[in-house]
Amino acid sequence: MSTVLDVKGLNCPLPILRTKKAIKDIAVGSVLEVIATDPGSVKDMEAFCKQTGNVLLETKDAGGTYTFKIERKA
Amino acid sequence: MAETGKSMSIIVTKGTLDWAYPPLILASTAVAMDLNVTLFFTFYGLTLLKKKLDLKVTTLGNEAMEMPMMGMHMAMPNLLAAMPGAPGLTTMMMKDLIKKKGVASIEELRDACQEAGVRMIACQMTMDLFEYQPSDLIDGIEYAGAATYIETATQCDINLFI
Numbered sequence: 001m002s003t004v005l006d007v008k009g010l011n012c013p014l015p016i017l018r019t020k021k022a023i024k025d026i027a028v029g030s031v032l033e034v035i036a037t038d039p040g041s042v043k044d045m046e047a048f049c050k051q052t053g054n055v056l057l058e059t060k061d062a063g064g065t066y067t068f069k070i071e072r073k074a
Numbered sequence: 075m076a077e078t079g080k081s082m083s084i085i086v087t088k089g090t091l092d093w094a095y096p097p098l099i100l101a102s103t104a105v106a107m108d109l110n111v112t113l114f115f116t117f118y119g120l121t122l123l124k125k126k127l128d129l130k131v132t133t134l135g136n137e138a139m140e141m142p143m144m145g146m147h148m149a150m151p152n153l154l155a156a157m158p159g160a161p162g163l164t165t166m167m168m169k170d171l172i173k174k175k176g177v178a179s180i181e182e183l184r185d186a187c188q189e190a191g192v193r194m195i196a197c198q199m200t201m202d203l204f205e206y207q208p209s210d211l212i213d214g215i216e217y218a219g220a221a222t223y224i225e226t227a228t229q230c231d232i233n234l235f236i
Binding site for chain 2: 009010011012013014016017019020038047048051052053
């Protein structure tokens with residue numbers, strides 16, 4: 001089961017800020033699903049995960065709506 | 075925080091609505107990415123620490139500034155930008171765009187920085203120079219000078235001046 005965070009319509013850096021908040025609320029090893037429309041979030045989510053040590057399991061692009069699956073590591 | 079052991083400092087020198095964004099976006103993002111962040115507010119940047127923000131933007135002296143309008147991009151000649159009411163109009167348009175495009179407000183970014191523990195330092199000299207009182211500014215900030223910034227900056231991985 002994964003927690004879903006909807007950041008559709010929000011622009012940089014809000015998707016990242018909201019993701020950070022949401023990931024703190026889930027248990028280590030759990031997965032957060034983030035749904036965004038900001039095209040910049042594709043690269044940014046990757047960079048965010050790389051820097052924070054969380055794992056970006058999956059990025060899906062459904063015609064302008066992006067779904068990220070992030071596993072909390074630390 | 076500081077799980078990455080990385081850190082960033084920014085000298086914040088500008089206090090208009092447009093220039094308030096870069097330092098606060100970078101600071102809130104960096105702290106979300108587990109960096110230790112210090113912001114040093116000096117000169118007009120100090121405005122961003124006021125309790126009640128009333129930030130303005132003007133196209134005056136900013137020839138490159140264009141606003142999207144009716145499918146085009148419109149610039150305002152300096153002569154018009156200097157007219158009474160023009161900065162107010164530009165500010166209104168910018169705030170409208172900010173809302174429409176899902177961009178965070180400056181208040182929101184500043185709150186995010188404070189909540190996440192960004193260290194904020196108000197330049198004491200600028201406080202004296204422009205006759206600001208600590209009661210004019212938000213709580214939870216430090217008051218210090220150049221030496222404090224330099225000492226911090228020597229330990230940071232990223233040091234920016236905006």
